[in-house]
Amino acid sequence: MEVHESSEGESILDLSRLNLETLSFDHLSEEKKKETQMLFLPYNRLTVLPGCISLFSSLSWLDVSNNGLAFICDDILRLSNLKTFVAKNNRLDESSLPKDLGTMSLEVVNFSGNRFEEFPHQFLQLHTLQSISLGGNRLKGIPPEIENLTSLELLYLGGNNITSIPPELANLPKLSYLVLCDNRIQSIPPQLAQLHSLRSLSLHNNLLTYLPREIVSLVHLQELSLRGNPLVVRFVKDLTYDPPSLLELAGRTVKSRNIPYFAEDLPDNLITYLDLASKCPNPKCGGVYFDSCVRHIKFVDFCGKYRLPLMHYLCSPECSSPCSSSSQSDADSEDESSVPVHRLQKVLLG
Numbered sequence: 001m002e003v004h005e006s007s008e009g010e011s012i013l014d015l016s017r018l019n020l021e022t023l024s025f026d027h028l029s030e031e032k033k034k035e036t037q038m039l040f041l042p043y044n045r046l047t048v049l050p051g052c053i054s055l056f057s058s059l060s061w062l063d064v065s066n067n068g069l070a071f072i073c074d075d076i077l078r079l080s081n082l083k084t085f086v087a088k089n090n091r092l093d094e095s096s097l098p099k100d101l102g103t104m105s106l107e108v109v110n111f112s113g114n115r116f117e118e119f120p121h122q123f124l125q126l127h128t129l130q131s132i133s134l135g136g137n138r139l140k141g142i143p144p145e146i147e148n149l150t151s152l153e154l155l156y157l158g159g160n161n162i163t164s165i166p167p168e169l170a171n172l173p174k175l176s177y178l179v180l181c182d183n184r185i186q187s188i189p190p191q192l193a194q195l196h197s198l199r200s201l202s203l204h205n206n207l208l209t210y211l212p213r214e215i216v217s218l219v220h221l222q223e224l225s226l227r228g229n230p231l232v233v234r235f236v237k238d239l240t241y242d243p244p245s246l247l248e249l250a251g252r253t254v255k256s257r258n259i260p261y262f263a264e265d266l267p268d269n270l271i272t273y274l275d276l277a278s279k280c281p282n283p284k285c286g287g288v289y290f291d292s293c294v295r296h297i298k299f300v301d302f303c304g305k306y307r308l309p310l311m312h313y314l315c316s317p318e319c320s321s322p323c324s325s326s327s328q329s330d331a332d333s334e335d336e337s338s339v340p341v342h343r344l345q346k347v348l349l350g
């Protein structure tokens with residue numbers, strides 16, 4: 001058992017690929033244990049991560065990938081310097097983790113290739129987390145409490161059974177890499193456009209038919225992968241349209257004709273209602289709408305090469321430009337100039 005030094009001067013103990021079924025560090029001096037900062041145990045036959053791990057009091061990096069681990073003991077909580085915990089390709093699930101794992105100060109966790117069906121609730125208390133990898137598990141969803149992890153920069157959840165994305169995910173100010181490929185996601189919440197730090201968004205192999213129009217405002221997005229989705233390839237018009245209420249019609253007239261109104265003229269609820277007016281995105285219309293609008297899918301050029309179906313809302317069916325299902329809406333390109341072509345460097349469709 002030799003403790004080496006990494007190029008960055010960290011003390012490393014590498015015990016990978018030794019067929020270990022149990023761990024014993026009796027041959028290692030107390031001093032060596034205390035100075036070890038990185039411990040590698042991948043490709044062994046451990047089923048339990050035993051308590052003796054806590055003897056390595058300076059440990060900042062622990063890799064126990066590719067074992068048969070089904071249980072992680074509470075003693076790991078004593079590793080107060082541990083920042084990176086890698087436990088890929090084991091047999092871990094919700095019942096395997098110490099219940100107080102959330103009290104550690106971990107920054108990177110990689111539990112990809114395990115058996116989690118629920119997002120581990122302990123992770124949601126780890127406010128120091130910068131990177132979470134839970135790819136290749138059996139996750140069914142993402143809890144809305146994900147918004148608590150405000151330091152998060154990378155979230156890898158590819159290869160699960162996720163069907164929807166909570167809008168709260170959009171409240172992560174530092175999130176730069178979001179991987180949701182190989183799931184069963186049918187739609188993207190428009191709030192995702194608030195992820196101002198997002199550089200890479202992987203959505204390939206899902207069940208998406210369109211994207212929210214708001215996605216064009218992701219100013220730092222450099223890579224967007226969409227292959228393997230049933231993205232609509234022909235022009236689609238959704239004809240479901242509930243006629244506007246009298247309240248809505250009156251509100252539209254007040255707003256679109258700029259009729260002045262004052263707090264003393266109107267009850268508070270009407271003032272609030274009028275403030276909720278949304279501008280019709282058709283620049284030739286100039287109208288507004290409240291609750292009644294038409295869902296409309298429109299093709300927009302990205303990179304001058306790909307045409308992506310984006311969803312947006314119009315104030316009325318008359319507002320969409322005339323076009324047939326055979327012509328791909330050349331007359332419908334009035335606001336393509338607003339797409340930040342120079343920003344998106346890579347759109348992967350094929």
Ligand SMILES: [Zn+2]
Nearest residue numbers: 280285315319
């Ligand atoms: Zn309109």
